Amino acid sequence: MRKTLFAGLLGSALLFTAAAHAADYTIDTQGAHASIDFKISHLGYSFVVGRFNEFEGTFSFDKDAISNAKFNVTVKTESIDSNQAERDKHLRGDAFLDVSKYPQAKFASTSVTDKGDGKFAINGDLTLHGVTKPVTIDAEYIGEGKDPWGGYRAGFVGSTEIALKDFGIDSDLGPASTHVTLNFVVEGVKK
Template identity: 40%
Template sequence: MEYTMSTDTATTTPAIATGTYMIDPSHSEVGFVARHAMITKVRGAFRTFEGTGYFDQKNPSNSHLKLDILADSIDTGNADRDGHLRGNDFFDMENHPRITFASTSIEAAGHDTYRVTGDLSLRGVTKPVVVEFEFAGTAIDPFGNHRMGLEGSVVVNRKDWGLNFNAALDTGGVLVGEKVTLNFDVSAIKTD
């Protein structure tokens, strides 16, 4: 394996990232942003998730990714709101405890950018989505782990998955926007 010196962190990093990876949840985030009351944005994240995949840097079409999220781990910083999101108005977590994403194809979309198409399943509904990921590079951490970083996002319409709750505002508009941005900041550890 070839190695190069990173100019940003002064750590040795592998030049080729091809291999099997496991997402490190303690250094990653699966988050979301949604419009509230038409005037502001609410941010949140899922705190419990796991993911695995294979990344072929030279031939991305050989790559694949799977993500499994415990829906009950939702955290928006407000216990009442989190309780509402866990209920039937939104995620119906009692009947649908997991949110999953499984890639169906991966392709290069530019320099260090990859288009990941896959099936997003939540609340008993599965729909295809396309997530644009930026390859953030590789590093070897102080414990000798080979790491790869990826950052991606996609905008979805929550109603496509049956998250239909809303309330009209006296000033016009609605309480919860339909569009939700899903954000993925991933640090993955090479396992082979």
């Protein structure tokens, strides 16, 4: 009984210690040190690429206890930018993002799996176009340290692929254009 109790207390203490070292960060969108880009095939011949210009988020991260990390991001869907005004107007319309009805997309992590060598999988719920579905972002830790302005930063990159129909976007763009790749570059400033 004593051994079981001691083992339980030790395990709890180790978990608490690992969680206690995680630092909280705000994604640096002010300094434009973060981006959310997308890429979708155009008719199977090329790609349309673009980005979301306005988003915000936070994360809690410790490179030595990656599985304790947490990530939250909110995207302003109206900020979609494919570098072509007419296409962007179409993408903001009700056939795609319907930004007047769904002004935000959100991602909230539910778990993080450490894959070793700085690689990890961020599992979470993506809400887009009024639909919430689980997605996994394949991520890689880039680094962390002090910045020249007295702050402390950490960063990673990640990507995931989603099916448009999974999120209620039923426009037929052809068989080569059913999925969108989302790429993330994230640099956070320690709070």
